[in-house]
Every structure is written in C-alpha cells, then in structure tokens.
Amino acid sequence: MLGLVLRRVVFSLGALLFVSFVLFVLTAAIPVSPARAVLGFQATETQVHQFDHEHGLDRPLVVQYGAWLGPVLHGELGKSLVTDLNMNQEIARTLPITLELVCLAFAFAVGISILLGTVSALYEGRLIDHAARMLAVLGVSVPGFWLALLLILLFAVDLPWFPPGGIAPISGGIAEHVRSLVLPVFCLAVFYVAILSRMTRSSLVEVLSQDYIRTARATGLRRPLVLRYALKNALVPVVTVAAMSFGYMFGWALIIETVFNIGGMSGALLDAINQRDYALVRAVVLVFTMIFLAANLLADILNAWLDPRLGKAPR
Amino acid sequence: MSAIAAEPMAARVSASQAETAPVLEVSDLRIGFGQGPNLVAVVRDVSFAIMPGQSMGLVGESGAGKSITALGIMRLLPRGARQLAGTVRLAGRNLTAASERDMARLRGDVVGMIFQDPLTSLNPAFSVGRQLTDAIRAHRAVGTSAAMGIAADLLALVGITSPRARLASFPHELSGGMRQRVAIAIAVACEPKLLIADEPTTALDVTVQAQVIELLARLKEEINLSLLFISHNLDLVAEVCDVVSVMYAGAIVEANRVEAIFGMPRHPYTRELLRCVPRLTDGSGPLPAIPGEPPRMETLPPGCAFTPRCSQAHHRCRLPPPTVADADGRVCCWLAT
Amino acid sequence: MSVTMGAVRRAGRLAPLMRRGAASLGGPTGIAGAVIVAVVIILAVFAPLVSPYNPVTISLDHQLTAPDATSWFGTDQSGRDVLSRVIWGARPSLEVGIMAVLIGLVGGVGLGLAAGFYSGGWFEQVIMRCVESIAAIPLLIWAIAVVGILGVEPMHVGPFVFSNQTKVMGLLGLLYIPGLARITYVAALAESRSDYVSARRLQGVAEWRIMLGDVLANCLSPVIVQATLLVAIGIIIEAAISFVGLGVQPPQPSWGTMLADSRNYLFSGEWWLSLFPGLAISITVIGFNLLGDGLRDVLDPRRNTANFTA
Numbered sequence: 001m002l003g004l005v006l007r008r009v010v011f012s013l014g015a016l017l018f019v020s021f022v023l024f025v026l027t028a029a030i031p032v033s034p035a036r037a038v039l040g041f042q043a044t045e046t047q048v049h050q051f052d053h054e055h056g057l058d059r060p061l062v063v064q065y066g067a068w069l070g071p072v073l074h075g076e077l078g079k080s081l082v083t084d085l086n087m088n089q090e091i092a093r094t095l096p097i098t099l100e101l102v103c104l105a106f107a108f109a110v111g112i113s114i115l116l117g118t119v120s121a122l123y124e125g126r127l128i129d130h131a132a133r134m135l136a137v138l139g140v141s142v143p144g145f146w147l148a149l150l151l152i153l154l155f156a157v158d159l160p161w162f163p164p165g166g167i168a169p170i171s172g173g174i175a176e177h178v179r180s181l182v183l184p185v186f187c188l189a190v191f192y193v194a195i196l197s198r199m200t201r202s203s204l205v206e207v208l209s210q211d212y213i214r215t216a217r218a219t220g221l222r223r224p225l226v227l228r229y230a231l232k233n234a235l236v237p238v239v240t241v242a243a244m245s246f247g248y249m250f251g252w253a254l255i256i257e258t259v260f261n262i263g264g265m266s267g268a269l270l271d272a273i274n275q276r277d278y279a280l281v282r283a284v285v286l287v288f289t290m291i292f293l294a295a296n297l298l299a300d301i302l303n304a305w306l307d308p309r310l311g312k313a314p315r
Numbered sequence: 316m317s318a319i320a321a322e323p324m325a326a327r328v329s330a331s332q333a334e335t336a337p338v339l340e341v342s343d344l345r346i347g348f349g350q351g352p353n354l355v356a357v358v359r360d361v362s363f364a365i366m367p368g369q370s371m372g373l374v375g376e377s378g379a380g381k382s383i384t385a386l387g388i389m390r391l392l393p394r395g396a397r398q399l400a401g402t403v404r405l406a407g408r409n410l411t412a413a414s415e416r417d418m419a420r421l422r423g424d425v426v427g428m429i430f431q432d433p434l435t436s437l438n439p440a441f442s443v444g445r446q447l448t449d450a451i452r453a454h455r456a457v458g459t460s461a462a463m464g465i466a467a468d469l470l471a472l473v474g475i476t477s478p479r480a481r482l483a484s485f486p487h488e489l490s491g492g493m494r495q496r497v498a499i500a501i502a503v504a505c506e507p508k509l510l511i512a513d514e515p516t517t518a519l520d521v522t523v524q525a526q527v528i529e530l531l532a533r534l535k536e537e538i539n540l541s542l543l544f545i546s547h548n549l550d551l552v553a554e555v556c557d558v559v560s561v562m563y564a565g566a567i568v569e570a571n572r573v574e575a576i577f578g579m580p581r582h583p584y585t586r587e588l589l590r591c592v593p594r595l596t597d598g599s600g601p602l603p604a605i606p607g608e609p610p611r612m613e614t615l616p617p618g619c620a621f622t623p624r625c626s627q628a629h630h631r632c633r634l635p636p637p638t639v640a641d642a643d644g645r646v647c648c649w650l651a652t
Numbered sequence: 653m654s655v656t657m658g659a660v661r662r663a664g665r666l667a668p669l670m671r672r673g674a675a676s677l678g679g680p681t682g683i684a685g686a687v688i689v690a691v692v693i694i695l696a697v698f699a700p701l702v703s704p705y706n707p708v709t710i711s712l713d714h715q716l717t718a719p720d721a722t723s724w725f726g727t728d729q730s731g732r733d734v735l736s737r738v739i740w741g742a743r744p745s746l747e748v749g750i751m752a753v754l755i756g757l758v759g760g761v762g763l764g765l766a767a768g769f770y771s772g773g774w775f776e777q778v779i780m781r782c783v784e785s786i787a788a789i790p791l792l793i794w795a796i797a798v799v800g801i802l803g804v805e806p807m808h809v810g811p812f813v814f815s816n817q818t819k820v821m822g823l824l825g826l827l828y829i830p831g832l833a834r835i836t837y838v839a840a841l842a843e844s845r846s847d848y849v850s851a852r853r854l855q856g857v858a859e860w861r862i863m864l865g866d867v868l869a870n871c872l873s874p875v876i877v878q879a880t881l882l883v884a885i886g887i888i889i890e891a892a893i894s895f896v897g898l899g900v901q902p903p904q905p906s907w908g909t910m911l912a913d914s915r916n917y918l919f920s921g922e923w924w925l926s927l928f929p930g931l932a933i934s935i936t937v938i939g940f941n942l943l944g945d946g947l948r949d950v951l952d953p954r955r956n957t958a959n960f961t962a
Contacts, residue, residue: 015788026801137945141937143888145895146911146930152918153926164918211435214391219450219501220423223415233440251792255892259915269793270896273800285797292790306440 008300012293019289020282024065027278087283090268095287098257098264102249104181105188110242112193117200117238118231124205132197139194144252148187148259155183165261184260188253192245199241204234236306243299247292336407337364338508338541339388339426344401346380346387355612356399358384359565365509365558370535370542372556372573374549374588376609380565381545385511388543389428390418406508424454427502431514433494437486443470443497444482450504469500472537473530492523496530503534509541510534516551528555549592553577558644561585564610564620571644581646583625619648682946688939696742705733707740707905716922726924728913734924737905738932744900745907745936748821749886753879755825760832761868761875767833768840768871769863780837787830792889795823799898817900820893828882835878839871873951880944884937891933907933 120132156164163180207213207230216226254266265284272280346358358380365371373381386392388403390410403410406425410418422428430436438446447466448459457465463482470478473496486494495515502510512531516524528551534540544555552559553573560570561582569582580586587605607624616622618633625632631649639651677683695702704724711731719726725734767779804816814822843849844867852862893899894908902909907929914925 011784012788015785018785019789023797026798137938137941138934141884141888141941142934143891143930143937145892146926146933149911149914149918149926149930153923156919209394211430211432212438215428215430215436215498215501216438217391217419218389218422218428219504220419220421220453221449222419222453225449225453229438229441233438236440247790248792251790251796252892254793254796255895258896269797270800273797273898278801281797281801285793288790288793289788292793293788296788 004304005301008297012297016286016290016293020069020286021065023282023285027282087280090280091265091283091287094263094265094268097262098250098253098266101181101184101188101257101262101264102246102253105185105192105253106242106246106249108185109189109192109196109245112189113196113242114200114231114235114238116193116197118204118227120197120201121204121208121234122227124201129201132201136194136198139190142190144187144191145255145259147190148183148256151183151187152259184256184262187259188249188256191252192242192249196238196242196245199238200234203237204230207234232306236303239306240299240303243295243302246298247295250288250291335366337404338367338369338406339363339365339543340402340404341384341388342402342404344384344387344403345399346383346392346396347399348396357396357565357612358387360401361562361565361567362401363560363567363570365541365543367508367541368535368539369558370544370556372552372559373543373545373562374547374552374559375562377547378609379562381562382513384562385428385513385543385545388511389422389426390415391428420454423450423502423507424505425507426509426511427504427507428511428513429495429498429502429515432518433491433498434486434518436498437494439486441485442482443484443486443489447482447497447501447504450501454505465504466500469504470497472503472534473497473500474526475500490523491519492526495519495523495527499527499530499534503538503540506538507540509543511543511545513545514547515544516548517546524551531555549577549588561588564615565612566620567647568621569644569646569648571646575643581651582621582648583627583650584621587624677943678946678949681942682949685939685942685944685946688935689943692742692936692939693746695739696746699740699743703736703739705736707732707736708903716917718922719924725928726922728910728925729917732905734910734928737910738907738928741905741907741910741929741932742936744817744894744904745887745890745933748817748824748890749883749940751821752824752828752886753882755822756828756832756882757875757879759825759829761836761871763829764833764836764838765840765863765868765871768837769844769859769867771841771844779833783830783833783837786827787834789827791824791827792892795820795827795889795893796896796898798823799893804898804901815901816898820890820899824886824889828886831882832875832878835874836871839874840867843867843870877944877948877951880940880947884940884944887933887937887940 116132120129123129151162152164155162161179162183210233212233213226213230216229221229250265253264254269256262257264257266258270265288269281269284272278272284341364342362344358344361345356347354347356349355361380361384363371373384375381383392383396386396387398388405388410390413392398398411401411405421408417408421408425410421413421437443444463444466447469448462451457451462451465452459455462466482467478470481475481475493475496481489486497489497499510499515510531515531516527519527531542531544532555535542542555544552546552556573558571559573559576560567561576561584562568563584569576569580569585571581576585577589580589584605591603591605593602605624606626610620610623616633617635619625619628619636622628622632627650629649636647636649637652638645638647677686709732711727714723714727714731715729717723717727723733723735725738727733728737763779763783767776767783770776799816799819802819806813806815849862849866852866853859857865890899891906891908891911894906895912897909897912899908900906910929911926914922914929917925
C-alpha cells in the first residue's frame with residue numbers, strides 16, 4: 001500500500017512539473033509581451049525591449065523556466081508584472097473563498113447523493129426510483145450557471161430570501177454568511193448530486209444482488225446491518241469518483257463565482273486574463289492543478305484503502 | 316469460553332430422543348418464477364422431513380430445483396421467484412407465515428446455510444473476524460471482545476490453524492478450503508439446529524473436499540447438527556448422509572435411507588444416476604450418460620416428467636404417478652405399483 | 653379494398669423494422685434522445701430557412717420587447733430577435749460539441765487501440781503515461797486559461813486562420829483524448845488477449861489488419877456511449893467558456909454569450925433573455941444524454957465506460 005502511495009505521489013509531482021512547463025511555454029510564447037499591458041499600446045519598440053530586458057523576458061525559455069521554478073519550489077510564486085502585487089498574497093486572499101464554496105458544495109453533494117442513491121436502490125423500479133432518475137438527467141443536463149441565473153431571478157427579484165450576489169463575510173454574522181452561500185453552493189452541487197446519486201444507486205443495486213449479501217441475510221443479520229455491509233461495498237467506486245469530482249468542482253466554481261460576483265480565485269484568473277497578467281494566470285492555474293492532482297491522489301489512496309484487494313499483493 | 320459449549324454427550328442424546336418432532340418439515344412446497352401466463356413452477360409439491368441429528372442428501376441434476384428449494388426454506392428466494400403453495404416448519408415454527416423480522420431471528424440461530432462458492436459468499440471488504448462477530452452478535456448479547464473470543468474458538472472448531480491471527484484476515488487472503496471453513500463457522504456460530512449446505516464442495520479441489528466433508532461429519536457429531544446436504548455428487552452424499560431424496564424436474568421422485576437408495580434404487584432416474592457415477596473398476600469404455608436432455612420447466616410433459624428419458628416408460632406414465640410409501644421411504648413411479 | 657390491404661401489409665412489414673430500430677436505440681429513453689438530437693441538428697442545419705429573422709440585424713426600435721406574437725421569444729438589448737438567435741446559436745454549440753468529440757475519438761481511440769494491442773512494450777508505457785499526464789489536468793480551468801492566454805482574436809498559424817471557436821474546439825478535443833484513450837486501451841487490452849485474435853494470427857492475418865479489423869470493432873461499444881455523453885458535456889463547457897467571454901465572439905450568436913448578456917438585465921425583469929438560451933442548452937444536452945443512456949443499455953450494459961470527465 002505504501003508503495004502504491006509513493007508511486008502515485010511521484011507521478012503527481014512529475015505531472016505537476018510537466019504541467020508547469022507547458023504553462024510556462026504557453027505564456028512565454030505569446031507574441032504580445034506583458035510589456036504592452038503595462039506600458040500601454042503606445043509604447044515604442046525600444047521601451048518594450050527595455051522592459052523585457054529589465055524583467056529577464058528576453059532570456060532563453062529554459063533559463064526563464066529555471067528562474068521561475070526555483071522560487072516556486074519554495075512556495076514563492078513571485079510578483080505580478082502587471083499589477084505589482086505579490087501573487088502569494090493574491091492567492092492567499094482569494095483561495096479560501098473558493099475553497100469554502102467548493103468544500104460546502106462537495107459535502108452537500110456527497111451527503112445528498114448517498115441518501116438519494118440508497119433510497120433509489122432500495123426502492124428499485126418503484127416511482128421514487130424513476131423520479132430520481134429523471135431528476136438526475138435534468139441535473140446533469142441543466143447548466144449550473146443557467147440555473148444560477150434563474151434562481152437569482154426568482155429569489156433576488158421576486159422572493160427576497162437569498163441575496164443575488166456576493167458573499168457576506170463572516171464578520172457580518174454567520175446567518176447572513178450562510179444565506180449568501182446557499183444559492184452558489186446549490187448551483188455548484190446539482191450536477192454532482194446527479195452523477196454521484198446515480199453511481200451510488202447502480203453500485204448498490206449490483207452489490208445487493210451479490211452472494212455475500214445473501215450470506216449476510218442467511219446469517220440473520222438485521223436489515224440495517226445488511227445495508228451497512230452493502231454500502232461499504234457499494235461506495236468504493238463512488239468514493240473514487242467523488243474525490244475526482246472535488247478537483248473538477250473547482251473548474252465549475254469558476255463559472256458560478258462569476259455569476260454570483262464572488263471574489264474567489266476565478267475572479268483573479270479572469271481578471272488576470274483580461275489584463276494579460278500571465279504571471280498571475282500561471283500562478284493560479286498552477287495552484288488549481290495542484291489541488292486537482294491532490295484530489296486525484298486522495299482518490300487513489302482511498303480506493304486502495306477501501307478495497308482491501310487492491311492494496312495488497314495478490315496471493 | 317465457547318458458544319459451542321461442550322455439554323455431555325449423554326445429555327444431548329437424551330434431549331434429542333425427547334424431540335421426536337422433525338427439525339425441518341417441508342409439505343407440498345411449490346415455488347415458481349414469473350407472473351400470470353408466464354408462471355413456471357420450478358419446485359413442484361416437494362415434501363420431506365429431517366429429524367434432529369439426521370442428515371439428508373438432496374440430489375439431482377443441475378437445474379432440478381434443489382437450490383431453489385433450499386432458498387425457499389430460508390425465504391431467501393431471488394427476485395422474480397416466490398412460494399406458491401405449501402408449508403415449511405422449522406423446529407415446529409411455521410416459516411411460511413412468519414414475518415421478515417421473525418425470519419431474521421431464525422436465520423443463523425435455528426438454521427444456517429452455506430453456499431457453493433466461498434469466494435463470492437464472503438464479503439470481500441470485511442475481515443473474517445468482523446463477519447464472525449457480527450454473526451454471533453446478531454443473536455447473542457455479548458460484547459465485542461467476548462465475541463472475538465468466541466469467533467476464535469469457532470475458527471478452531473472448523474479446523475483453522477492459528478485462529479486468533481486469522482481473525483484479521485480478509486477472504487481473498489485465504490485458500491478456497493479455508494474460506495469454506497470460515498463460511499461454515501459463520502453458519503454454525505450460534506449453534507443452529509439445522510445446517511443447509513448447497514453444493515459446499517463443488518467449487519473446491521478434491522483433496523479439500525474431503526476435509527470439508529469430514530468437518531461436516533464431525534460437526535454433526537459434536538453439536539448434534541442436522542444437515543440438509545445438496546449435491547449432484549452421489550459419492551459425497553453416500554459418505555455424509557443418513558437419508559437421501561432424489562429430485563427431478565422440481566419434484567421428489569424417490570426418498571429413502573441412504574443404503575436403500577444406493578443398494579436398491581427403485582426409480583428409473585435414481586438407477587440412471589447411480590449408473591453414471593464412474594467407478595475405478597469400470598473398464599475404459601465410453602462414460603455412461605443419461606440419454607436425452609434435461610427437462611425444460613416451461614414445457615414439462617403431463618404425467619411423469621422423466622417419461623421422455625425413461626427406458627421403462629409406458630402408457631400409464633402419461634398420468635401423474637402415485638407416491639408409493641413403505642417403512643423407510645417412498646417412490647413416485649408407476650413401476651412401483 | 654386491395655389498396656387498403658396493400659397498405660396494411662406494408663405497415664405490417666414496417667412495424668418489425670421500426671421495432672428493431674427502436675430496440676437498437678435502447679428503448680424509449682434512447683428514442684426520445686435521438687428525436688431531440690435530430691430536431692436540434694435539423695434546426696441548426698436549416699437555420700437560414702427556419703429562423704424568422706436575421707439574428708444579427710440590430711433594430712433599435714424594438715429593444716427589449718417581451719415575447720409576443722411577432723417575436724415569440726422577445727428581443728434583446730439591440731433589438732435582435734431572441735428566437736432567431738437561439739436557432740442560430742445551435743450551430744456553434746453543436747459544431748464545438750461534435751467536432752471536439754471527433755478529434756478526441758481520432759486521437760484517443762487511435763492511441764488507446766495501439767497501446768492496448770501492442771501492450772507489453774515501451775510503446776504502451778509511453779503512451780499511457782502521457783495520456784495520464786494530460787488526464788491530470790482540470791479540464792475547464794485549463795480550457796479557460798489556454799484560450800485566455802492565446803487571446804480571443806483569430807489565430808494566424810502560417811496560412812491558416814483559426815477563429816476562437818476553432819481554438820476551443822481543438823482544445824476540448826485534445827483534452828478529451830485521455831478519457832477515450834483509456835476506455836479504448838482497457839477494451840483493446842482485453843480483446844487482444846482473447847482466443848479469436850490468436851486464431852487470426854495463426855491464420856497468418858497481418859497484425860495491423862487484426863488490430864483495425866477485429867479488435868477495433870469490439871472496442872467501439874463503450875467508446876460510442878462515452879462519445880455521445882462527451883458531446884453533451886462539451887455543449888455545456890462551450891456555453892460556459894462563451895459565458896465568461898472566451899468562446900464565440902460577438903456578433904455571432906451563441907447560447908453562452910446570450911446568457912452572459914442577459915446578466916445585465918436580471919434585475920430589470922427581462923427574463924426572456926435568460927430563459928430561452930438556457931432552455932435551448934438544457935434540452936439539447938438532455939437529448940444527447942438520453943441518447944447516450946439508451947445506447948449504453950444496448951451497447952454497454954456492463955458499464956465499461958467511465959462516467960464523466962468534467
């Protein structure tokens with residue numbers, strides 16, 4: 001098991017390195033230098049060249065990469081050329097907001113999915129199963145950001161229950177803070193509730209038809225215990241997908257944050273793109289990728305831990 | 316400290332002598348699949364009884380309805396199957412009328428069951444110890460550590476070495492024979508009166524088979540366990556069982572003491588079955604087989620179901636044959652009249 | 653009399669054919685999905701004929717009118733008819749959705765097939781490592797970042813000009829490759845070990861012919877299911893990218909940009925600007941998802957496909 005974990009960690013780090021290099025190449029190969037963004041489009045060629053030289057932008061690509069990579073490995077993401085802000089600070093300011101949104105949505109999605117999926121499996125073929133299936137198709141097909149627009153229309157304009165945008169800070173009171181999070185969390189989670197609940201359902205249905213569940217019943221175990229047995233077996237594939245979903249959620253959080261005007265990392269990324277602040281784009285994408293790789297790593301570890309057959313050597 | 320308390324053998328014997336009521340009594344059991352015009356009966360009016368301490372073999376071809384009968388007794392029928400008629404009495408209790416809660420109380424406590432494939436019958440995600448202790452604590456009010464002790468004793472009882480260490484093992488870490496022993500331990504954890512064994516050795520190597528059979532025989536002695544032994548392997552049945560019921564196309568065609576069945580089979584099907592068992596003393600000729608195809612339950616002929624393959628079929632076989640009973644057994648055939 | 657009998661007989665011959673067609677789509681779900689997809693595709697292809705007005709004509713007299721008899725879906729802030737824009741907006745969504753999947757199929761199936769068939773060598777390792785590396789990339793974030801970095805103007809590479817839509821298409825296609833490659837790889841690995849492949853080898857059939865003929869055919873079932881579902885998610889992703897302004901550029905109508913524009917009018921009550929484009933996205937995606945579900949029941953009942961990639 002330890003061997004598996006180590007291998008995955010090494011692979012993740014390698015992937016991160018590879019990804020960072022690709023990022024660097026992309027941003028450095030852009031014909032339009034950040035100089036233009038800073039100095040304005042009226043700047044002369046000489047001024048642009050001087051800017052480039054000052055910031056080492058005319059050195060060979062590999063050298064630039066090395067110079068960038070060094071501090072990054074120490075956790076220093078450097079300074080933005082355009083806004084002159086320290087990027088570590090920028091990310092430290094915006095990341096917690098996004099993290100809170102995604103973690104809440106994830107917890108909500110997993111909880112509701114297991115509930116919904118279990119009920120669907122236990123009442124397989126009945127009305128509630130079919131209803132859940134139709135809701136799942138809707139959940140997977142209706143774009144979260146459109147749902148957000150509709151909900152804003154409904155709640156902000158007609159029924160003033162939830163604020164239409166922004167996150168009320170905790171300093172303003174927990175209740176207000178939570179209320180402002182309800183709509184964004186819901187819109188972000190819907191897609192994943194649909195997917196995870198269907199996975200739970202099909203996995204549980206398959207497990208319930210297995211011989212070992214029949215043995216459990218033949219031993220006289222009561223229904224709640226049999227269900228607990230079945231869930232442990234059934235949730236193995238679901239947990240893996242859920243952990244991966246955590247990573248993917250950050251992508252969709254970006255869109256949701258835009259709709260609700262939440263000042264999280266997505267806003268930072270989009271602003272950086274608009275301002276051609278490629279250094280910040282690099283930094284933000286790197287952080288996102290790190291989180292994503294960590295989520296996948298966690299998924300692999302959880303998978304190995306939950307299914308004893310995987311982590312151990314075959315007999 | 317074992318749940319299999321070693322009561323003096325004498326006390327057990329006299330107790331069983333006092334119980335002349337059968338441990339299991341199946342009367343006219345009828346089980347079918349499907350609905351309405353698609354209804355197919357796969358177990359047709361099956362009746363038998365098992366006395367305390369007795370072991371009964373249920374033999375027949377694959378698809379004869381043996382496993383379904385066992386599942387029907389346990390009320391663990393697969394989806395789509397249901398009991399159509401008949402009653403099942405377990406230690407005097409009417410199972411047919413029992414609620415699911417009552418059944419859960421009886422399963423494991425009064426009747427246990429082991430299945431054919433020990434790899435799929437044990438939960439791969441839980442340790443052996445966990446599955447055993449859950450089985451024990453389902454019916455006995457003991458704490459976890461006490462249950463672990465009992466579990467270790469159970470593993471020792473079924474012949475597993477270093478039982479304490481084995482408690483932490485997972486099913487996939489054990490060999491096939493050990494897994495089946497664990498399954499047996501789980502099934503007898505609460506000293507049931509009856510153990511149903513559905514082809515318990517079919518998925519095992521021949522050498523391991525012998526060990527499992529020997530274990531079952533030993534359990535029969537040590538805890539006075541009644542046994543319903545389902546198999547298509549007649550040699551094993553001859554070793555383990557006191558009485559035998561022969562099943563064909565969902566119905567019992569002959570039932571008798573094991574010596575009578577093997578020594579003096581009366582039903583043509585039983586005779587064919589015995590003829591087909593290869594013997595070392597046979598010459599090197601072609602393997603004998605019963606002519607014809609196994610019956611399709613949807614299209615059984617009227618009268619005796621064995622007619623198409625019976626070498627002694629005659630015109631009377633078009634009508635359902637009567638059951639002719641005598642001192643030890645019964646046979647369901649026109650030839651016996 | 654004979655005419656009706658002829659019609660009845662023809663209808664009788666038609667019925668089993670329809671039933672087999674219906675069965676191959678996996679029952680009512682698949683059929684419903686296929687119908688929706690067909691309708692959307694027809695609308696997109698025949699947009700110039702079906703759309704009541706020109707989608708880009710600005711008409712300042714009719715700004716922000718609510719749905720009525722002349723303009724079923726209302727008009728937007730430049731007086732453009734929303735229904736026409738919705739119909740025309742199907743084009744970029746379908747183009748990106750379908751083309752991206754095709755790119756992913758060519759790359760993914762090709763790589764996965766080769767890696768699975770020629771397994772046990774360095775080729776397999778290299779391919780699958782690369783594939784796994786790309787799979788380690790969060791799709792949406794990278795799509796946005798790369799498009800953002802490359803800029804939204806048309807890209808000039810040599811003699812070719814790539815519109816922003818093409819960029820998104822290509823990027824998505826690239827990012828689809830790992831998922832499809834993995835499915836194909838697993839299937840090809842299993843198929844290549846089966847007895848019929850050995851039998852074909854013994855017959856003296858060339859390796860590449862076995863790979864492309866027999867093994868490929870048997871890998872396609874889960875791939876087709878996944879491809880259909882990828883179209884569905886691709887449409888949502890394209891809409892999301894356009895929503896943040898990095899996709900289809902104005903004045904070309906796109907469902908995503910229409911939704912982005914509608915944000916400015918949420919509080920002033922012009923609900924039709926948000927409702928209809930989003931409804932179009934949802935219905936189209938539902939169609940592809942139902943079709944995919946139906947195909948899955950027919951082609952891949954054991955669920956050999958991955959579930960989703962975003």
